[in-house]
Amino acid sequence: MSAVFEVINLKKAFGGLVVTNDVSLSMVAGDRVALIGPNGAGKTTFVNLVTGALKPSSGEVRLRNEPVTRIGPTGRVQRGLVRSFQVTRLFQDMTPAEHVGLAVLQRTGKSAELHGNFLTRPAVMEEVYDLLERLGLYSLAHRKVREIAYGQQRLLELAIALALKPSVLLLDEPAAGVPQSDTGRIEEALANLPADLAVVMIEHDMDLVFRFAKRVVVLAAGTIIFDGLPADVTKDARVREAYLGSYANAGLNA
Amino acid sequence: MTEKTNSTLAAGAATTRSRLRAGFIKRDLYGFAAIVIVAAAGYVLFPDNLALLTRIIAIALLVLSLDLVTGYCGVATLGQAALFGSGAYAAGILSAHYGINDPLLMTLGGIFAGAVAGLICGIVMLRAHGLPQLVLSIALVYLFHEFANKASSWTGGSDGLSGIVLDPLFGLYEFDLFGHTAYFFGVVLLLIVFTLLRIVVRSPFGMLCRGIKEDPVRIRALGASPHKAVIKMYIISGAVAGTGGALSAISTQVVALDALSFTQSAEALVMLVLGGTGSLFGALVGTVIFMLFEDFVSAANPFHWLTMVGALLIVVVLFAPKGIFGTVQDLLSVRKNTTGETRP
Amino acid sequence: MQTVFSIAVDALAYGMVLFVISIGLSVTMGLMRVVNLAHGGFAMIGGYIASYVARDLALGYGLALIAAVVFTILIAIPIERLLYRRIYGQPELTQVLMTIGITFCIIGIANFVMGPTLKTIPLAPSLQGSADLGFRTIPIHRLFAIACGLAVALGLWYAIEKTNFGIKLRASVDNAAMAAALGVRTEIVYAVSFAAAVGLAAFGGVVGSEFLPVEPYYALRYMVTFLVVVSVGGAGSIPGALAACLLLGAIDTTGRYLMPEFGEFFFYLAVIAIICVFPSGLAGRAK
Numbered sequence: 014m015s016a017v018f019e020v021i022n023l024k025k026a027f028g029g030l031v032v033t034n035d036v037s038l039s040m041v042a043g044d045r046v047a048l049i050g051p052n053g054a055g056k057t058t059f060v061n062l063v064t065g066a067l068k069p070s071s072g073e074v075r076l077r078n079e080p081v082t083r084i085g086p087t088g089r090v091q092r093g094l095v096r097s098f099q100v101t102r103l104f105q106d107m108t109p110a111e112h113v114g115l116a117v118l119q120r121t122g123k124s125a126e127l128h129g130n131f132l133t134r135p136a137v138m139e140e141v142y143d144l145l146e147r148l149g150l151y152s153l154a155h156r157k158v159r160e161i162a163y164g165q166q167r168l169l170e171l172a173i174a175l176a177l178k179p180s181v182l183l184l185d186e187p188a189a190g191v192p193q194s195d196t197g198r199i200e201e202a203l204a205n206l207p208a209d210l211a212v213v214m215i216e217h218d219m220d221l222v223f224r225f226a227k228r229v230v231v232l233a234a235g236t237i238i239f240d241g242l243p244a245d246v247t248k249d250a251r252v253r254e255a256y257l258g259s260y261a262n263a264g265l266n267a
Numbered sequence: 268m269t270e271k272t273n274s275t276l277a278a279g280a281a282t283t284r285s286r287l288r289a290g291f292i293k294r295d296l297y298g299f300a301a302i303v304i305v306a307a308a309g310y311v312l313f314p315d316n317l318a319l320l321t322r323i324i325a326i327a328l329l330v331l332s333l334d335l336v337t338g339y340c341g342v343a344t345l346g347q348a349a350l351f352g353s354g355a356y357a358a359g360i361l362s363a364h365y366g367i368n369d370p371l372l373m374t375l376g377g378i379f380a381g382a383v384a385g386l387i388c389g390i391v392m393l394r395a396h397g398l399p400q401l402v403l404s405i406a407l408v409y410l411f412h413e414f415a416n417k418a419s420s421w422t423g424g425s426d427g428l429s430g431i432v433l434d435p436l437f438g439l440y441e442f443d444l445f446g447h448t449a450y451f452f453g454v455v456l457l458l459i460v461f462t463l464l465r466i467v468v469r470s471p472f473g474m475l476c477r478g479i480k481e482d483p484v485r486i487r488a489l490g491a492s493p494h495k496a497v498i499k500m501y502i503i504s505g506a507v508a509g510t511g512g513a514l515s516a517i518s519t520q521v522v523a524l525d526a527l528s529f530t531q532s533a534e535a536l537v538m539l540v541l542g543g544t545g546s547l548f549g550a551l552v553g554t555v556i557f558m559l560f561e562d563f564v565s566a567a568n569p570f571h572w573l574t575m576v577g578a579l580l581i582v583v584v585l586f587a588p589k590g591i592f593g594t595v596q597d598l599l600s601v602r603k604n605t606t607g608e609t610r611p
Numbered sequence: 612m613q614t615v616f617s618i619a620v621d622a623l624a625y626g627m628v629l630f631v632i633s634i635g636l637s638v639t640m641g642l643m644r645v646v647n648l649a650h651g652g653f654a655m656i657g658g659y660i661a662s663y664v665a666r667d668l669a670l671g672y673g674l675a676l677i678a679a680v681v682f683t684i685l686i687a688i689p690i691e692r693l694l695y696r697r698i699y700g701q702p703e704l705t706q707v708l709m710t711i712g713i714t715f716c717i718i719g720i721a722n723f724v725m726g727p728t729l730k731t732i733p734l735a736p737s738l739q740g741s742a743d744l745g746f747r748t749i750p751i752h753r754l755f756a757i758a759c760g761l762a763v764a765l766g767l768w769y770a771i772e773k774t775n776f777g778i779k780l781r782a783s784v785d786n787a788a789m790a791a792a793l794g795v796r797t798e799i800v801y802a803v804s805f806a807a808a809v810g811l812a813a814f815g816g817v818v819g820s821e822f823l824p825v826e827p828y829y830a831l832r833y834m835v836t837f838l839v840v841v842s843v844g845g846a847g848s849i850p851g852a853l854a855a856c857l858l859l860g861a862i863d864t865t866g867r868y869l870m871p872e873f874g875e876f877f878f879y880l881a882v883i884a885i886i887c888v889f890p891s892g893l894a895g896r897a898k
Binding site: 397398399413574575 | 640646694697698703704705707708709711712713714715716717718719720722723831835838839841842843846872873875876879880882883886887890891892
């Protein structure tokens with residue numbers, strides 16, 4: 014199977030400080046990758062480089078075999094690379110239906126139209142209600158976002174991302190800040206993501222990583238130090254070194 | 268997660284949709300009716316002062332145009348009169364220099380010039396954010412002002428542009444000395460513009476702009492360019508302001524440099540905030556109240572007028588930050604305890 | 612050659628006056644993130660007080676200068692307490708409206724109290740007349756304005772770079788929350804800076820009254836000029852403000868001398884060009 018998403022020898026330096034060093038990653042449709050790493054490993058920089066918010070010093074990003082390194086953030090979204098945010102970024106005075114509707118309209122190239130609204134477009138509304146229903150938000154479709162719970166807002170973030178019909182989805186800590194009682198629903202939603210979608214999830218919660226990911230990538234000090242099966246990650250000496258420093262052996266052998 | 272069958276889902280969706288649409292349409296009809304009633308009341312109550320009423324309509328168009336960029340896109344500007352004045356001069360110059368005296372063609376000229384000015388201002392304004400952006404808006408309106416002052420062979424400079432002659436509207440209705448025709452022309456223009464704008468702000472594009480106002484980063488993550496959208500809104504805004512400018516040129520048959528002034532821009536912003544941003548209704552309410560108040564008070568003493576406007580602004584900022592329309596709406600919705608429906 | 616020399620001296624003096632008035636605005640804007648459109652109003656109040664003391668009471672230029680600074684600060688304190696405090700941290704539009712409101716009130720009240728006519732501030736005898744440089748004479752007042760500008764720049768540089776208060780000020784400008792966590796009482800820093808800013812505005816209003824005559828619409832007429840200086844220089848930057856004042860003073864004065872028929876057309880064109888090229892000001896930090 015050919016790769017839908019490739020990062021090739023990506024490098025970023027701020028002045029003399031190298032924050033992303035020669036990172037390469039390749040994903041096929043249906044991949045479930047968890048990107049983990051200790052604080053300061055360069056995960057945020059990596060996301061910014063991939064989404065186009067930062068320009069790499071060298072290297073390439075490819076989406077479905079098309080180089081997108083020189084394409085801006087919006088162009089990459091239009092080509093199927095969609096991200097979610099670690100802290101929800103929603104419009105407080107708009108409803109979930111409006112959020113998802115806006116995403117559907119944007120995807121179908123109708124967000125610049127000056128007449129009608131999504132309520133008058135049955136095809137759009139059908140898709141909106143369908144997505145909201147799938148994520149258990151149907152009953153809140155016309156509530157203002159400010160009135161709904163944080164866990165539901167996280168689900169709405171997912172709904173918006175899915176409405177853009179991505180081929181690659183970057184999830185930045187999808188369960189961050191959600192109370193324990195609601196994480197089940199988020200995990201359920203993650204488990205039900207479209208099978209052909211390539212997903213990269215940045216996550217700290219290792220339980221979630223092990224349940225979700227079929228492949229784990231560990232980033233430390235700007236380089237990939239591990240890329241393999243979840244089962245092997247805790248056994249890897251370099252990963253233990255990166256997370257636990259000099260306590261690695263002492264701590265885990267005891 | 269409860270599973271609904273597809274048919275109940277679709278049925279529920281259809282009823283919600285028609286209920287929301289009915290709400291929107293009802294709201295628009297109320298607005299339309301309110302404009303007609305107020306316009307008729309003005310005609311009956313102040314038959315000798317139709318010139319003032321027509322001027323209120325022209326300024327209302329300016330304030331509506333400001334609401335589009337400030338209220339819907341979140342761009343604070345103190346230079347909106349640049350768009351208004353461009354429309355006024357375009358309409359005036361068409362008549363005074365080219366002999367195009369048809370009021371409809373003059374209005375079209377004003378709309379076009381306003382839209383072009385909107386494009387220019389939009390492109391320049393989006394180069395910066397925050398204070399520098401505000402200063403850009405001020406510098407732009409002064410630049411337009413100085414340019415019009417310098418190009419006096421075209422604009423009449425500080426003497427104002429005169430020599431505007433008007434053909435009858437549709438070849439039938441003469442523009443009379445008492446301003447009846449101009450007033451009706453203005454009311455109809457306002458109704459058309461208001462209806463079109465209600466459609467625009469509720470459209471996908473309007474929703475996109477509201478999103479940009481709240482969080483441009485989010486909008487970019489949806490794959491839309493906030494930059495393009497705001498420039499487009501600036502062009503629409505310019506067309507609306509240009510309509511107002513053309514109306515002012517047609518109704519007074521002169522264009523003064525004041526039409527392009529910083530003061531006019533600042534006053535428009537005051538009216539908008541007084542009424543309330545981001546609803547179009549607020550813009551109309553603010554304009555009518557401000558202009559009537561100004562007419563009564565400034566006749567007595569222009570300097571007391573300035574103090575009062577200043578005090579009024581401070582009071583609005585401190586006690587009614589949503590403006591008159593927004594505050595009244597909040598009070599009403601608290602009493603009705605609505606079910607969380609959104610307004611467009 | 613003579614024209615070039617006169618333009619240079621006038622531009623320098625005018626730029627320095629702009630600097631004295633605007634620098635307070637720049638510092639408070641960088642520090643408190645308040646878009647204070649009423650800043651020119653305080654310069655105008657200073658001018659009125661000086662005019663009253665020097666002309667109506669005939670107490671002399673020096674005393675007028677001191678009285679202007681002191682009384683303007685006294686007038687500004689309650690305004691800061693009652694009104695400005697409420698808009699710190701508010702959206703820009705709110706700040707613009709509040710400070711425009713304050714400006715309108717200042718204009719209306721100034722006109723009511725002092726009348727609509729232009730007020731002069733009689734110069735001290737030692738500042739009148741011209742200094743002979745051998746090849747050219749310069750009005751002494753121009754030299755005085757330049758000297759005041761330099762003194763303010765140097766004094767501020769010293770206060771900000773070398774004193775304890777300056778350290779607190781810079782820390783608060785950089786990161787107010789962090790400074791507060793380190794025990795800097797930011798509200799005192801704010802209050803002192805605001806008072807200093809207003810005092811400098813009043814000082815500049817008096818010294819600059821030859822360039823910017825004192826009348827009720829002063830606050831509105833030059834509001835734009837001061838804001839332009841701050842945004843071109845970059846809020847909070849002394850070297851930036853100085854550079855902006857000298858640059859804009861030069862453009863404005865040259866334009867007036869050589870192409871008076873164009874008014875301020877080129878001034879505003881230059882402003883737009885500079886902001887488009889440097890959106891965060893000449894010395895602004897990229898966001």
